[in-house]
Amino acid sequence: MRKSRSSENFSNKTALDKGGIDFIELEEIVRYSETDQMGVAHNKNYFEWFEIGRTEYCRQKNIPYKDIEAQGFYLVVVEAFCKYKKPLRYDQKFIIRVFLQSITPKKVEFTYELVTKEEKRMIASGYTIHIVTNSKAKTCSLPPHIINSLKGAQT
Amino acid sequence: MRKSRSSENFSNKTALDKGGIDFIELEEIVRYSETDQMGVAHNKNYFEWFEIGRTEYCRQKNIPYKDIEAQGFYLVVVEAFCKYKKPLRYDQKFIIRVFLQSITPKKVEFTYELVTKEEKRMIASGYTIHIVTNSKAKTCSLPPHIINSLKGAQT
Amino acid sequence: MRKSRSSENFSNKTALDKGGIDFIELEEIVRYSETDQMGVAHNKNYFEWFEIGRTEYCRQKNIPYKDIEAQGFYLVVVEAFCKYKKPLRYDQKFIIRVFLQSITPKKVEFTYELVTKEEKRMIASGYTIHIVTNSKAKTCSLPPHIINSLKGAQT
């Protein structure tokens, strides 16, 4: 029940259908060490690729994630989800798309799509939800200038 | 909407509330290399721990996962989800609980709970959904003897 | 020249030949995610196993590595070496042996052997060399009580 409903909703739309929402893209390539004995990229690596995508999203919005941490704010992952559609193989290039799905001072959600380099066919999609904490792991609020930077693409 | 609803449902019940469903437990410990610069275990490792749990589940049901693959069946991950509640630190011991949530010849779902060793407080919970394929990545059906072995604890 | 000489010396003796040096042992098992598309454990994981071994060495000498860090001392890896002799496969159990090869206030060297669980056949061997730093990454000296604890087994 639970999963099929959310999964359906989640996969019904591709990035380009989403209309209003802007996104960034970057290219990655599958490392040998990221394959497993099935001959394809192991499922845990997708969450690392999501994270690389977030890093690049922040950089392209002129607020590198390391600067966010340097200012004392941490985007701690509280939920992570991935739906795997097509396998990825060693040395295969692919595109990571990152969307800022929603942002409030206390909560940020990114969604992701991995697509093939040439035909942009869906490889995987997913999301991560983050709460905001300070360096002592206490929840706190993102200041407006960081929120505005991150939202930059959506204005 | 989507996530908050599914997440609520997902986290409302702990293993011991679930009544009918049997589960296996194993103990793990956080490796130094599994921490990140926040000083806690990185979010991708939880999916590795889920997998270690699955391996142990199959072993305790007398059908080691490597034997399932040796018989030509692969449980390919098509969805993975984790909800993170409390951080894990280097050298911390914790318990992984694994439940066979549902199984049909073509689809298997495991759910997981990570709890603290002493007080059994929830650290994280999640699930993985698997389809069954042969060695050429074609979907196929698990034979009854494997299904029955995996269900063993629920009879 | 260089490597063949050092490698020969390095591999000529097994732990049990080394006579005077005490060691600790722990058992590990290969995770699915640690295999690669060759079907064997990937070479980088051995360095993670060495580290798990160091953690266990310190614990058995009653000076857990996290306590060493809590006291402000870090054993930073400055050299790491591994010689691979036999492959490791998914779900295979094996033994990690850890030796405190040498220790001074500013430098610590551990050597390692991975051997099969049953026949104790050599799988891999290696070493790591560590310098001692404080929390600001400045080199410093280990206090005598830590050195003595770590040497415990050799007295």
Place this chain on the structure above:
Amino acid sequence: MRKSRSSENFSNKTALDKGGIDFIELEEIVRYSETDQMGVAHNKNYFEWFEIGRTEYCRQKNIPYKDIEAQGFYLVVVEAFCKYKKPLRYDQKFIIRVFLQSITPKKVEFTYELVTKEEKRMIASGYTIHIVTNSKAKTCSLPPHIINSLKGAQT
């Protein structure tokens, strides 16, 4: 003895001193998940970066490593060494240099240097030694066309 000698020899020369030997370079960046609680890249990742470098070396010599495997030849790591000189931090860009140190039909050695992006200061250096096997893990000989491709840059 052993290590200090080999280490000295190993680190005395930078790539540019080596004169006759050609090399390839690629740029990488430290992922968040590659840091540990010391706040720097974990030692095991360097071996993954060496491997990424090898993949790129083969590609630039027009014999992609996946094609070498597709022709039935595997370059199995039998020794790996790394000397760490300066730490790497999250989001830091760096250069990987890869040298084909020596090649025979049965054995290949690569050496590596990681240097800072701007000033080309040494971060780490190391080597890997590989034997050649077929898909059944039996040692065999690389055919001349692969050797010649890999040596391409040195003619």
